Amino acid sequence: MKLFELHLLHRKWGVHPIVRGNQKGHFQKWIMRDVVLEIKNLTRRFGAFTAVDALTLSVNAGEVFGLLGSNGAGKTTTIKMLTTLLPPTSGEARVSGFSITNQPVGVRRAIGYVPQAVSVDGSLTGYENLLIFAKLYDLPRREQQARIAEALEFMNLTADAGRMVGEYSGGMVRRLEIAQSTLHHPKVLFLDEPTVGLDPIARDAVWKHLVDLRTNYGTTLFFTTHYLEEAESHCDRMAIMHKGKIAALGTCKELEASLGSGHTLNDVFVHYAGNALNSSDSFHDVAAVRATAQRLG
Amino acid sequence: MTVTFIHPLTGFIEKTFVITEFELRKLRHDFTELITRALQPALWLLIFGQVFARSGAMHTGNIPYLDFIAPGILAQSVLFVAIFYGINVIWERDLGIVQKFLASPTPRTALVLGKGLSAGIRSLSQTVIVYGLSLLLGVKLNWSPLALLNVLIIVVLAATLFGTFSLIIACIVKTRERFMGVGQVLTMPLFFASNAIYPTDIMPGWLKTISHLNPLTYVVDALRTFMLAGSTSTFGLGLDYAVILVTTIILVLVGARLYPRLAT
Numbered sequence: 001m002k003l004f005e006l007h008l009l010h011r012k013w014g015v016h017p018i019v020r021g022n023q024k025g026h027f028q029k030w031i032m033r034d035v036v037l038e039i040k041n042l043t044r045r046f047g048a049f050t051a052v053d054a055l056t057l058s059v060n061a062g063e064v065f066g067l068l069g070s071n072g073a074g075k076t077t078t079i080k081m082l083t084t085l086l087p088p089t090s091g092e093a094r095v096s097g098f099s100i101t102n103q104p105v106g107v108r109r110a111i112g113y114v115p116q117a118v119s120v121d122g123s124l125t126g127y128e129n130l131l132i133f134a135k136l137y138d139l140p141r142r143e144q145q146a147r148i149a150e151a152l153e154f155m156n157l158t159a160d161a162g163r164m165v166g167e168y169s170g171g172m173v174r175r176l177e178i179a180q181s182t183l184h185h186p187k188v189l190f191l192d193e194p195t196v197g198l199d200p201i202a203r204d205a206v207w208k209h210l211v212d213l214r215t216n217y218g219t220t221l222f223f224t225t226h227y228l229e230e231a232e233s234h235c236d237r238m239a240i241m242h243k244g245k246i247a248a249l250g251t252c253k254e255l256e257a258s259l260g261s262g263h264t265l266n267d268v269f270v271h272y273a274g275n276a277l278n279s280s281d282s283f284h285d286v287a288a289v290r291a292t293a294q295r296l297g
Numbered sequence: 298m299t300v301t302f303i304h305p306l307t308g309f310i311e312k313t314f315v316i317t318e319f320e321l322r323k324l325r326h327d328f329t330e331l332i333t334r335a336l337q338p339a340l341w342l343l344i345f346g347q348v349f350a351r352s353g354a355m356h357t358g359n360i361p362y363l364d365f366i367a368p369g370i371l372a373q374s375v376l377f378v379a380i381f382y383g384i385n386v387i388w389e390r391d392l393g394i395v396q397k398f399l400a401s402p403t404p405r406t407a408l409v410l411g412k413g414l415s416a417g418i419r420s421l422s423q424t425v426i427v428y429g430l431s432l433l434l435g436v437k438l439n440w441s442p443l444a445l446l447n448v449l450i451i452v453v454l455a456a457t458l459f460g461t462f463s464l465i466i467a468c469i470v471k472t473r474e475r476f477m478g479v480g481q482v483l484t485m486p487l488f489f490a491s492n493a494i495y496p497t498d499i500m501p502g503w504l505k506t507i508s509h510l511n512p513l514t515y516v517v518d519a520l521r522t523f524m525l526a527g528s529t530s531t532f533g534l535g536l537d538y539a540v541i542l543v544t545t546i547i548l549v550l551v552g553a554r555l556y557p558r559l560a561t
Contacts, residue, residue, distance in 0.1 A: 083400045085560040105402050113400040115393030123323040135315045136403045138308070164326065181397070 036061040036187055036220045037082070041091035044077050051077040053244035054091065059237075061187070064214060064221045066231040069241035070273055075224040076116070078241070079192050082222070083113045096187040109137070112181030112219075116192040120176050122166035126157055129165055130180055137184040151179040154216075155209055171202025175209060182213060189213065191223035195230065203227075207234055228265045240272045247272035305404075312403050316411020321418055331419070335426045338374045342367065342430045345494075355495055360528065367431045368520035369493030372513060374423040375452055379416040379459035380484050383467030383476055386412070386559065390471070396560045405553035409461060413549065416460030417453035424452050437526045447523040454541050455516040461548040468555035492531075493517050515540040 037059035044052040052074040059065045067075045080086035082093055084104040092099060098106030120129045130151060134144040152158045155175040160168065165176065174194065182189060194210070195203040211234065213219045225231055231238050232252050240248040240255075248255055248268065255268045324331070342363070349355055350362040357365040389395045398408055431438055439445075463480070470476050490504060491513040497505050508514050519537035522530040530537065 080561070085396060085399055085557070108400060108402040111400065113397060115396045117391070117393035117396075119393035119397040121319075121323070121394060123326055124319065125326075128319065128322055132315060132319045133401065136312060136398075136401050138402075 034061050035059070036063075036096055037065075037093070037222065039082070039091075039093040042078070042081060042088050042093050043090045044074075044081060044086065045089045050244050052081065052088075055244070055246060057239060057246060057249070059188075059220060059222060061220055062214060062218045063236045064211075064234055065223070066235040066238040067222070067224045067241060068226075068228070068231055068238055068269065068273075069224075073241040073273070074244040075241055076192055077244075079113075079190050079222075079224060082107075083111060083190050084108055109184070110187045112178075112184070112186035112189040114174075114177045114181050114189070114191045114194055116196060118173060118177075120165050120173060120180060122164065124165060125162055126152070126165055126168070126172075126176050127161040129176060130161075130183060133180045133183050139184060147183050151183050154212070155179040156205075169202070170198050171205055174198060174202070174206050178206070178209060178213070182217075182219065185217055186219065188220045188222055191221065193225060194223055195225070195227065203230070210234070228269060232265050240269060242273045309404050309407050312407035313411040313414065316403075316408060317414045317418065320412065320415030324419060331422045334374070334378060334423065337377060338370050338423060338427050339430060341370045341373065342427070342434060346370070346434070349494075356499070357496060360525065361436075363434050364436045364525055365496075365521070366494050367427060367434075367436045368524045369491075369517050371424060371427040371452070371524070372455065372491075372517045372520055373488055373493055374427065375420045375456045375516070376459050376484065376487060376513060378420045378423060379413075379456040380463045380480055380487075382412065382416045382460040383463035383465075383480065384473060386464050386467040387471065387473050387476055390467075390559045391473075395556075399557055399560045405556050406549055409464060409552040409556055410457070410549050412464060413457035413460040413545075413552075414453070416463075417456035420452050420456040421449065424448065431524075438524060439526045439528075444523045448520060451516060451519045451523065451537075451541070454545060455513075458512060458516075458541060458545040458548060461545065461552045465548060465552050465555055468552070468558050471559065487511060487513050491517055497531075512540055512544045 035058050037057075039055055039057045042052055042055040043050065055074075055078060067078065069075050077086065081088050082095060082100060084100050084107050087101065092101060094100070095107045096110035098104075098110060100107050120126075124132075127148065130148045131144070134148055139147055149158070152161050155178060157172060157175060157179065160172065165173065168176065178189075178191075178194075189210075191210075195206055198206065207230065210221055214221055235252065237249070237251050238255070239246045248258065250258070252265055256263050256265060259267060259271055346363050346366050349366075353362075355362050355365070386395065399405075428438065466479055466483070467476055470479055490507045491511050492508060493513065497508050497514070500508060515532060515537040518531050519534060519541070522528050522534060522537075
């Protein structure tokens, strides 16, 4: 098996095939370089409550990785730690080789982040929302306009660049947020519930653009979602989180097969997360999700 | 991913102005706020000022009362513009804007100072309004370019100071409801425990002590010195500037430490 094929296998299935002979050294080096996100025993406590409990996980470059779980499972807390917004209580993670605790600025340069709530400014135009981030991410002045034009074109927003974002539809807002978070061509794009509150057509459009990002720029996508069908259609691998721990990890097929034949992802979710999706929503969670949905809708 | 090497200080200054620039772009899209803000200084000068000037109750030495309070009302308008700045920050937190800025490599001090400075530039419109009203009321203004420049600098610094103070409160209370309560509770004492509408000489001892710890007192003193023709500083302009600058720097540093709390 050639090195390239091994790489494809590795990238597609996240498995580390057995390599023999003199290929081994090369391949291990490749893999080591290829891991873009490495999480070890990452833990976050809020008082007596452990939101994320000794999470260990690695994600490869160019992978689309989904984090699934009920509200309160620890998904958002995990993303907040990985994006340096929340310091971990213990444990460590490296994003693109930078430590989230000791090299937060390196991490911030390497990532893009689309929070669940609306993160573009409605009182500025689409173009201005991109310009501010082009400047904050130190894109060279002569490249700024070209990058903005490219991002607008890529997200199909060129015609609306001069309009106030307050007048955008929900799907356009999300696409603008993704454009804003990827202007600097990040290695990893973190998305917290990227399609919450969007209608099915807008959701498809957002996913089409996300998949294109990975294809064209090799961007690694790390996202949380409530929609199992989205995870099934788009993830290379996924993890199901339950009470701060990873209850299951693998490709969709692997997870379904782990329960025996004839099981759906929904069965897998119920099996590992102990309940159906959304059953543990608190008032605060529901209010937050609905507020986002309302703003986007 | 493009990374360019930028000296930390240059980067800090550049990012501060980027934040300020975009706050001002928002204002350009919708400037109704500037017009509605003109009402408050007009009420204080035209009604409160005129009535108290007629009553002769305030002894302001050789300066007429209306002249005395014009700089005080400018300082008050700046305080009011700046102190509710924290509300915007909480609004941006309830959306996801604060989180997105904090996940970018922008220095925290630049995020905080940039916001404060934009409060400062917003407050410049208040200066135009108070100068216009003062002309109307016959206040003897000092039109020397140097004095005018100093007034502008003091206004921007004062708004940065109180805007950052407001941001710190926002970082602590985190919700709009609590902020409105706390904002109200802090603004009035800051205003009344200062030399804005009466001289500190007529205050009881304890209030006088508080007023000397209040940065607004030094803002008013500096504004009064530069705005009015033939006015001298009570505390000395050096002390005025020192208090305003040092307080601003401390507040920006504290704000930068607390700002990330909004994302948690």
